[in-house]
Amino acid sequence: MAGFAALIGYPTTRRGGTPFAMISLAVGELVHAAAGVLPEWFGGEGGLTADRTAGPAFAAGLWPEWSLGSDLHVYYLTAVWTVAGALAIHALGRTPLLKLANAVRDNPQRVAFIGYDPHRVRYLMLTMAGFFAGVAGGLMALNLEIASADSLGALRSGAVLLAVVVGGSGLFLGPVAGAVVVTFFSVALSRHTGAWQLYLGLVFAAVVLVLPGGLAGGARDAARLVARRELAGWLRPRGWAAAGALGGCAGLSLAIELAYGRVHGAGGPAAVSWFGLTLDPSAALPWAAAGALLAPAAVILFRGRGRAAASPGECDA
Numbered sequence: 001m002a003g004f005a006a007l008i009g010y011p012t013t014r015r016g017g018t019p020f021a022m023i024s025l026a027v028g029e030l031v032h033a034a035a036g037v038l039p040e041w042f043g044g045e046g047g048l049t050a051d052r053t054a055g056p057a058f059a060a061g062l063w064p065e066w067s068l069g070s071d072l073h074v075y076y077l078t079a080v081w082t083v084a085g086a087l088a089i090h091a092l093g094r095t096p097l098l099k100l101a102n103a104v105r106d107n108p109q110r111v112a113f114i115g116y117d118p119h120r121v122r123y124l125m126l127t128m129a130g131f132f133a134g135v136a137g138g139l140m141a142l143n144l145e146i147a148s149a150d151s152l153g154a155l156r157s158g159a160v161l162l163a164v165v166v167g168g169s170g171l172f173l174g175p176v177a178g179a180v181v182v183t184f185f186s187v188a189l190s191r192h193t194g195a196w197q198l199y200l201g202l203v204f205a206a207v208v209l210v211l212p213g214g215l216a217g218g219a220r221d222a223a224r225l226v227a228r229r230e231l232a233g234w235l236r237p238r239g240w241a242a243a244g245a246l247g248g249c250a251g252l253s254l255a256i257e258l259a260y261g262r263v264h265g266a267g268g269p270a271a272v273s274w275f276g277l278t279l280d281p282s283a284a285l286p287w288a289a290a291g292a293l294l295a296p297a298a299v300i301l302f303r304g305r306g307r308a309a310a311s312p313g314e315c316d317a
Helices: 002-012 017-037 071-092 096-106 108-113 118-144 154-167 174-191 196-210 214-227 231-264 284-310
Strands: 272-274 277-279
Touching (some): 002 017, 017 154, 096 108, 096 118, 108 118, 154 174, 174 196, 174 214, 196 231, 231 272
Antiparallel strands (some): 272 277
């Protein structure tokens, strides 16, 4: 993957910002389309499969009992590579090269004025990003024993960007927190509701509106308030808004589940389960309950916002 990034990186990194993002997206879509056009290379729609137990034993000289046929051993191998990659990225973040890359991102003209080539900096960063992406892709292929065209599409790239935005790109652990949230919705929440993607979209919108720095940025600001012993003063005028938000989330969740059961039920509206309650989406009472939660929540929310705005001497993060 690093070699592919080095190959396509030189022409694509000649531009930065939005043009670079669009060019990268176009190259990704070209590769995704090539997976169907060149099945002898990419395996077509079925992808490429492999048997991780084939070949010589892994580390047979050091650990004879070690085998890639064991899911537990593959997990340990993945964990070791993940920790090593995270430490390498963290070390890279403390180098002058990354500081220079941040400067190129913010103001490439000034970087060029002081004698550095923004194109070369972007090219080096893309090549290193391709290396780490290749490590992640190799571990995924080792775990699943298949590499399909779905791994090359815009949906997978969008999920990565979604995790970065939700977690926050300003801190090292921000994307990790975002990946945990996205994985929770796609794995855990999807077992209980078919509308999990809608919930994920709502969380994304809420984070963008309320926490521009992501979850990690919000946690950092809260930690600063705790260190200054100002968290209680910051929360006090926002208590009504928090209560309204919780009630609104409950009402919105109930309305979503009722609508999903009404639309996607086989042969008509299907009963939905909401926090242990079995509800009929065709009945009026569940909808009235959702409205009863949403309407007062909106009033409390706006009332709390007014109090927070009028409160003197409040502490902002």
